[in-house]
Amino acid sequence: MEKKVALKDVAQHIGVSVALVSYVLNGKEKEARVGADMANKIRKAAAELNYQPNLIAKSLKMGKTKTIGLIVADISNPFFSTIARIVEDEAKKHGYVVIFGSSDESAEKQLDLIDVFSTRLVDAFIIAPASGTEKQIETIVKRGIPVVLMDRFFPGLKVDCVHINNFNAAGKAVKQLIKNNRKRIGMVAYDTMQSHMQDRKQGYKAALKENSIRFKKQWLVEASYQNIEKDVAAKLKALLKPLQVDALFFATNSLAVAGLKEINKLGIKVPDDLAIISFDESDAFDFFYSPVTYVSQSLVDIGKEAVKLILNRLHNKSKKNADVIVEARLIVRESCGSKL
């Protein structure tokens, strides 16, 4: 094992003082009036010896680690891994690295991650908060650590957030189904109080009402995040055998993928027997025999805006809390029964 190369080693290698090396490698050669030749010589020696600055020691002095803690529901879900990739790229442009963690929508796991990341002095958090974690976010804010919520938020909590208008997006999807002559429209959602899910359910109900369709309780199928496959299969079977709806609106891509498997199993034909619209994207939607219509959230915008808000906070540029609404579009394809 080679010993880690220190400033001292670089200094000894060319016979100059440690202070001189430190000035040059920290970009302060002008202040210290080090000549260009000497500066180049020092840099060359540092590269040859494979000198690596110790950012941790620097962090302690400056109180900054240049690290962002990213907490999502599940990094293996394409929705979050795509956002993670964008956050990574944006953070890197500004010299930050990203630590990530998955909460599995559990308040306890989320708290655990916040604690672990805090002990590592992350400079800021980007969080898709689990249900009932308002106090956790409040505590981060009180500690003065910049935090941005994404995908979900807590009404009344003063914190930066970035998300789509879920009420409107859901309404748009349901109205498309109504336009295509569907009158008994069901919805498959998660049984959670999170803002994004509540807004999607309210948007669904409001669109029905606006079109004089009376919502029936049994049309709303709710699955638990921890038990998605089983819940969706059992509850959809009850709704679809016999067929009590002529359209289904899925609140997420995971719910839709689980639902489409059950729909195939039951031999129900999309869109003739049952029109389909989902939230979010999935490779599965492109390859389903009737390509699936979906609400496309701009993940690029969510990731970019989240990092932008964090940087504004870190540089003390913003005082008021920002509530950034990102675009969502309905991508209309065969599954919703439209004539294309």
Place this chain on the structure above:
Amino acid sequence: MEKKVALKDVAQHIGVSVALVSYVLNGKEKEARVGADMANKIRKAAAELNYQPNLIAKSLKMGKTKTIGLIVADISNPFFSTIARIVEDEAKKHGYVVIFGSSDESAEKQLDLIDVFSTRLVDAFIIAPASGTEKQIETIVKRGIPVVLMDRFFPGLKVDCVHINNFNAAGKAVKQLIKNNRKRIGMVAYDTMQSHMQDRKQGYKAALKENSIRFKKQWLVEASYQNIEKDVAAKLKALLKPLQVDALFFATNSLAVAGLKEINKLGIKVPDDLAIISFDESDAFDFFYSPVTYVSQSLVDIGKEAVKLILNRLHNKSKKNADVIVEARLIVRESCGSKL
């Protein structure tokens, strides 16, 4: 903004010495003979005041950051995000957090990530190495930082690695196609010298030879990672219009998803006109009208074994280099033309 709570604040709050508080909060109350009552009082005060230990300061003293740097080709690719999730869970069990980065299969980007992670003193690396980065890995090893390669490796380089037997897995897939009476079998791969891709190509050619099928140069379609959609579309069109093969073996899920889109566009029927087998999984494979046969790598095993190897190194338990071969199974479904 609240001030960060220090050991001193906890000590002042209950009127004891900083040393006493430090002993208790570092779990050394027995060594210091602090009574249980006092220890509880100190812990309670720390919790009330929301004291957070500064792990960064601790890291500097101990030379450990309890951080693993994970470098993959692209965190938004489900193959890597699923492994990332498993690495995260396994690392967490042992008190480690994970920093991640995406190399986009570029040696330059990978070096950049290694440098950035090194300045943050990660304790270890898990890397799916980009092509031509043998020297980069060698440098990490020379610095005495534990590193595990996954998915790919460099023959001759003494470093721990975990991967499947790509030669055998590819052979198995191709033999399945031959068993199903296919005689003109093409392959879609990346144009890279990486071990996993070379082994898959060699396994494909060896299986043809073993069955007295003479490989034709035009059967091997090679796409650039940086230009996958365009390359696959153009080159597959040349091979499939007119149809010069009766089966295709895709070397990764991304290649297959791009390829299936082109196959649909050309109106080719799977498996009647063209049998299909791919590497890796994808939701798309389940929803393609002819469910796709695939080589399933155990991502759970890859993630778990990688962390296990890292921990062994960190605890100096291993001296010899480990080469862990993880299981891969062929999941046979309609697309390969089998009678099911």
